[in-house]
Amino acid sequence: MNNGIPLTTLERFPDYLNYLRDLGCGDDDKISSGVIAKALGLGEVLVRKDLACTGCAGKPRVGYVVRDLIAALEGALRCDTRKNAVIVGVGGLGSALLAYGGFSKYGIDIVAGFDIDPAKQTEENGKPVLPMEYLSDGVKKYGAALAVICVPASAAQGVCDALVDSGITGILTFAPATLRADSRISVRHMDVAANLAILASGII
Amino acid sequence: MNNGIPLTTLERFPDYLNYLRDLGCGDDDKISSGVIAKALGLGEVLVRKDLACTGCAGKPRVGYVVRDLIAALEGALRCDTRKNAVIVGVGGLGSALLAYGGFSKYGIDIVAGFDIDPAKQTEENGKPVLPMEYLSDGVKKYGAALAVICVPASAAQGVCDALVDSGITGILTFAPATLRADSRISVRHMDVAANLAILASGII
DNA sequence: TAGATTGTTAATCGATTAACAATC
DNA sequence: TAGATTGTTAATCGATTAACAATC
Secondary structure, three states: OOOOOOHHHHHHHHHHHHHHHHHOOOOOOOOOHHHHHHHHHOHHHHHHHHHHHOOOOEEOOOOHHHHHHHHHHHHHOOOOOOOOEEEEEOOOHHHHHHHHHHHHHHHHEEEEEEEEEEEEHEEEEEEEEEEEEHHHHHHHHHHHHHHEEEOOOHHHHHHHHHHHOOOOOOOEEOOOOOOOOOOHHHHHHOOOOHHHHHOOOOOO | OOOOHHHHHHHHHHHHHHHHHHHHHOOOOHHHHHHHHHHHHHOOHHHHHHHHHHOOEEOOOOEEEHHHHHHHHHHHHHOOEEEEEEEEEEOOHHHHHOOOOOHHHHHHEEEEEEOHHHHHOOOOOOOEEHHHHHHHHHHEEEOEEEEEEEEHHHHHHHHHHHHHHHHHOOOEEOOOOOOOOOOOOOEOOHHHHHHHHHOOOOHH
């Protein structure tokens, strides 16, 4: 499944993409690795190594064609392939993510939410919030391959297991707990409080 | 400032802490690195190396005293020192974070929010949401050392600069943009859409 | 004592950086 | 041509893992 792109490189792709898209360049505009490196606070050799992984070659003395670079990064991140995602746990955070428009630039559609609380089982931003009992059916019905877990830590592993059973292949979790899942499932953990605590520790 | 704790190790501390706290152990309960390793999906030598960084020693054939380990991790993460944080940008995400209770376990208090929109300048969860003009005064008044940026990407660098000017030393940003700040300022970037896109790329 | 578990030292692995040749 | 910039190869650095001695 891995195209030989290191994870560290892949994790920088969205940063390159955001930066290059924001430049608002025309069809033939070029950019050098040095300029990108400076803007993103990276080494310029690292930038060239990263960009080589996209398959978009630069020209000595000229640099990279910005449009080509954007297209190559979008290709690597599969931005042109539509992917459906569900949100599990429609509290404050889950609700905010249901309404957030920032997923579309990666070709991701948030199609539905799930919550145990009947009071939340209505609609948010035009998207249905369904009871947890429909999780498996909903995931299949919407053809969702991705899920975002926004439930409390104590419920997260159970939700994770249910998602895996439903056929989800990628899970992003905000719950402050380590989730165990089959190695074929990709899990990424974003712990807001932990990240703020790391900053607050004064160690970095 | 760095106690010699590698960043990779520090980033695992919250995971250890969450796991150990959730065990609900008594005063004398012990645990081995192997058990922790298995629960968190890590190598057991890595766990011992990480725990050594906390200063809490284990005993051969016995393991680690869970309570001591928790105390040592809390010490490293400064959980017993109160720190104030502000949220800049009280949209869906900022609003959710103002209401989120999960920061307290790290000794962090979210004390106020800031937003340009007068409609949002009221109160959220008992916390004042102030106009952006009061950012600098508010940060000083509340003695905030930490800030969370939840504004759109286009406004993020300006907010970052203003926060640094106000005396903030740690910034957590959710805006999909790379922020540049003086090297004395710690900046951590959490891009929700980017993380979901990495999962969706199928490369991992 | 025997055996489980820690902690340390050495080896491996992967990522970043440095040096430099290739080239437009 | 001269010089800027890419891409590659080698060196460095840091993190993880393996081997094993220490010890309770």
